[in-house]
Amino acid sequence: MKILSVDTGTKQYPIYIDSCFDALPPAFEKAGISDRKVCIVTDSNVSPLYAQGIKELLKNVCKDISICVFPAGENSKNLETISGFYKFFIDEHLDRKSVLIALGGGVVGDMCGFAAATYMRGIPFVQIPTTLLSQVDSSVGGKTGVDFMGNKNMIGAFYQPELVFINTDTLNTLPYREVAAGLAESVKHGYIQDVDYLRFFSENKEAVKKLDPEAIAQVVYGSCKIKANVVSQDEKETGLREILNFGHTFGHAIESLSGFDMLHGECVAVGMIAALYLSMKRGAVSQDDVADAKELMAYFGLPIFVENFRADDIYAQMFRDKKAKNGVINITALKAMGSAYTEKNCSEKEIKDAINYIIRG
Ligand SMILES: NC(=O)c1ccc[n+]([C@@H]2O[C@H](COP(=O)([O-])OP(=O)(O)OC[C@H]3O[C@@H](n4cnc5c(N)ncnc54)[C@H](O)[C@@H]3O)[C@@H](O)[C@H]2O)c1
Numbered sequence: 001m002k003i004l005s006v007d008t009g010t011k012q013y014p015i016y017i018d019s020c021f022d023a024l025p026p027a028f029e030k031a032g033i034s035d036r037k038v039c040i041v042t043d044s045n046v047s048p049l050y051a052q053g054i055k056e057l058l059k060n061v062c063k064d065i066s067i068c069v070f071p072a073g074e075n076s077k078n079l080e081t082i083s084g085f086y087k088f089f090i091d092e093h094l095d096r097k098s099v100l101i102a103l104g105g106g107v108v109g110d111m112c113g114f115a116a117a118t119y120m121r122g123i124p125f126v127q128i129p130t131t132l133l134s135q136v137d138s139s140v141g142g143k144t145g146v147d148f149m150g151n152k153n154m155i156g157a158f159y160q161p162e163l164v165f166i167n168t169d170t171l172n173t174l175p176y177r178e179v180a181a182g183l184a185e186s187v188k189h190g191y192i193q194d195v196d197y198l199r200f201f202s203e204n205k206e207a208v209k210k211l212d213p214e215a216i217a218q219v220v221y222g223s224c225k226i227k228a229n230v231v232s233q234d235e236k237e238t239g240l241r242e243i244l245n246f247g248h249t250f251g252h253a254i255e256s257l258s259g260f261d262m263l264h265g266e267c268v269a270v271g272m273i274a275a276l277y278l279s280m281k282r283g284a285v286s287q288d289d290v291a292d293a294k295e296l297m298a299y300f301g302l303p304i305f306v307e308n309f310r311a312d313d314i315y316a317q318m319f320r321d322k323k324a325k326n327g328v329i330n331i332t333a334l335k336a337m338g339s340a341y342t343e344k345n346c347s348e349k350e351i352k353d354a355i356n357y358i359i360r361g
């Protein structure tokens with residue numbers, strides 16, 4: 001087992017990375033949240049796989065444990081589902097000391113975290129992420145929320161968990177397409193902060209793709225370390241944290257235009273190719289770097305171009321992103337491999353050239 005620490009200045013919490021759940025009860029005790037009422041919040045896919053097992057494990061260290069299940073998928077990520085949670089919590093007599101557990105992917109984590117931030121003005125919660133995307137990205141950093149009127153993550157709060165417990169063995173039940181989407185976010189961490197981590201991917205891509213336990217433990221550890229480091233320095237995204245948006249300005253636009261048919265990680269993958277191309281045109285990275293990135297993404301089964309999109313539509317959509325400030329698109333670009341920054345002065349031509357680079361057909 002490996003343990004990392006997130007320290008935002010206002011809150012410090014551990015991230016446990018293991019290949020089983022055995023160390024979960026002592027983790028609760030160590031965090032000072034044992035002997036309390038617990039509610040496991042999970043979705044309809046994850047519940048039959050892991051909820052009962054977690055309940056059994058925790059029953060000796062926690063009081064009555066209930067399980068609140070909602071229909072899996074991004075379509076559930078709304079205030080109606082949150083209302084259902086509040087009703088469930090009230091029926092179960094959860095109080096300020098009770099603990100919520102987010103058991104599942106990013107949808108569960110973001111919603112359970114938001115419910116924890118708002119129920120009775122805030123109660124403790126624990127993240128048990130079960131998708132690769134949530135293990136390497138969404139469970140760390142305290143962003144919580146729901147979609148609203150077609151806008152992703154429009155309503156939310158920064159709210160940190162008491163602990164994050166990652167059991168990489170849960171990835172064995174995850175469909176490969178979801179694994180690949182998580183790999184896009186983890187590779188991203190290499191591009192923005194750590195060339196050694198990036199090299200690990202290209203040197204171990206077969207082992208990573210087939211979820212070899214050692215390789216995947218390294219991936220999760222490496223990503224959590226980078227993300228924990230970034231969010232520890234900039235909890236509320238006022239500066240440094242923006243580098244985590246590498247590939248996302250292009251990616252979000254594609255995600256919206258695809259009507260959410262493409263997975264978030266898939267959009268980030270192709271968005272990173274556009275951002276790498278833009279960085280290459282500025283002389284910050286080489287043509288080989290772009291070619292290597294395309295080869296790696298393609299090996300993982302991630303898209304490296306999109307079909308049936310118009311460059312003008314993607315460009316216009318980028319301005320609608322909630323992160324476009326005062327009509328300016330901030331693009332996270334690379335200074336060099338393993339080093340990202342926010343570029344506020346990209347010309348329309350530069351951005352459109354990068355978009356055209358990832359469009360086919
Ligand atoms: N808070 C953040 O910082 C942050 C960062 C990135 C993404 N997100 C959010 O995360 C969400 C996407 O997360 P996601 O990709 O984990 O999606 P998800 O939670 O919908 O999970 C994907 C699918 O996998 C299933 N699943 C989960 N774990 C499983 C397992 N172990 N075995 C089998 N099936 C399993 C789920 O039921 C679902 O059908 C989006 O809503 C996005 O906005 C948040």
Ligand SMILES: [Zn+2]
Pocket residue numbers: 137185248264268
């Ligand atoms: Zn992302």
